[in-house]
Amino acid sequence: MKYAETTPISTLSSHIHSFWELQGDDTDGQWERIFPDGCPGIIVNLGESCQTDNGQTIMEHGKTYVVGAMHSFKDSFIDKQTHLLGVCFKPAAFSSLYKYIPQQELVNYTTIFDVAHSFEIGKIYTDPVRYLNSYFLDRKLDMNPVLQSVLQEIHLSKGKISIYDLTKKNFITPRKLERLFNTHIGLPPKEYVNIIRFQSALAMMKADNNKHSLADISFECGFYDQAHFTNEMKYYTGHTPAQL
Template identity: 30%
Template sequence: MPFLRHYLLLDANEVGGITYRLFSDGQPGIVIPLTENMLISTSDYLFGQQLPSMFIYGQMSVYRDLKIQGQMALLVVVLRPFALHLLFGMPADELNDGIFLPTDLFGPDVIPFERKMAKSKNLHEVINTLESFLLERFQKSSGLNHDLLLSLELINRHQGLIKMENLLKELQVSERQLERHYRRQIGVSPKKFMNIIRFQHFLKIFSALSPARKLTAAVYQAGYYDQAHLHNYFKTMTGITPMEYQLKVNKLAINFMQF
């Protein structure tokens, strides 16, 4: 629980293919295919290549489309913001906007785990194998900076609306120190992380509105200056307008939808 946020399980059979759009919620993740006969494509990973047993993605600054053909069963493991740094011990900002195979980050140590995953007969076994492997890795990690953990708690409690000066006063650290901790252990600056959390807060408010209700109320409730500012940020983050997002019916999570 301290390292994993939640699981998403996708299960479908579409010969013509399905496209899923994923955009940042401040959390990296691991994608594990549960079937062998599907084709997968992203801007980094093309159709026709052999599908890996799993791949890992870092913090995202732009949306990413995942295109899948054939019978599909896919497990998405959504991690806590700092989890990749704990797993690999490398600066998290080196993983931003990237898709990585297990051996890219774990090295040959991951091969026995991949073989065990391949032999797992059902979802329960896959999750047990994954959690055992991750827990072993986390136990070997050097731990997290206390100021970073407290700042995450404060940012989430204030839904991204806390001022930087108030955050620094509460932590009693300099902005430069906090920035260094964030880039190394989370991958983005504190201000960018606050923007992501505030945007997620807006999406929760906005998703609860009926299409007939105006966008303005949600914009100001989430702390944005005006509708135009939010509209531009929304299009950059998701690739669609707020109204297009609101009318999308196939949302698997606030930041994950079927196209």
């Protein structure tokens, strides 16, 4: 399997993490697991029909799909006929690029886009990065400044912050914060905070090379104890920390 990411032009860096491409090869024929990161995306299938959403969704050749934020893991089947091109958005960016349904209605789903929102396959094949940069530059709008401030607080704290502190620091009521998250991110604020904390712990495990115990990582990342850490990791990945 070949996987590559490309950074968008700098003027899109506030909205898009990356453009990515995945191509299967003769060694593939397995389910690949994706972990939640709080980000939505778009996928266009350039290969044969592809199973995703734990086998519940079939992505057809030439079709464009919107992928909602996830609150748990999902599996996709990759074989030598798989060829996917995708866009990974930053949190809350999707709703500033598309007039579409609230993000909470897309959570955990891969949904086919209507023709008006779909990519032009001919241009994708010719020069995908140039086409995608131009496509999203034409759609780009400013994102909600209050929500951006809240997201910055969450990421700077690596998910070690309470909803109470977020509302007080940003002069917003819990109800208004909930509405903003439902509309622009799809996940409740607490769920999103937990996912960022999970991603922080996962990154620490990958970079750590077993220099710290799981108990140390649990404490560093703000979990109550190692049992809490293990339960959260199993919920988001389907595996215990020791199995990752």
